[in-house]
Amino acid sequence: MSDILSQFIKDRRKLLGLTQPELADRAGVGLRFIREVEQGKDTVRLDKVNQVLSLFGHETGPIPIKRDPHE
Amino acid sequence: MSDILSQFIKDRRKLLGLTQPELADRAGVGLRFIREVEQGKDTVRLDKVNQVLSLFGHETGPIPIKRDPHE
């Protein structure tokens, strides 16, 4: 996972005070999936990621790769 | 696929004047994958989508779901 998504999901979950099991339940995905996603696994299915993001009012989309920070 | 990504990939590909086979080759993914993605299949792997997006200087990230247009 691109870290960006991974981190976003973890942050939002904690922001709402949810546990991984709770998030998994609400998103309709398996608990293991939430765990793998938050740990940065990137060989996951896009639709499952979107199921989770939708809880936060978001979805996956193309974003520019940020350039080297120190330039 | 969220249409957003699907459309983005298709648009960028044409912008560069690439065919699906050419894009598949450069991205290091199968031709079938490119086709399914551009047709909006959403049960695809995130890492493969990122492989394609990286050719366009982009990656997947969370974006706000746009609200109902007529409000």
Added chain:
DNA sequence: TGAAATTATACCTTTTCGGGTATAATGTCA
């Protein structure tokens, strides 16, 4: 400290993605 809650890791099974290939459909343009 220690107990409870939360998160991480491992194993197994089912489902299905991804790639290759072949063929059909569609689009393009002279």
Added chain:
DNA sequence: TGACATTATACCCGAAAAGGTATAATTTCA
């Protein structure tokens, strides 16, 4: 219209994701 390029659909197979469950590690906090 016809020839060519491009894209869409269908089939098979191997690899792996997703889920469930169980257990270990970690964190939290009284």
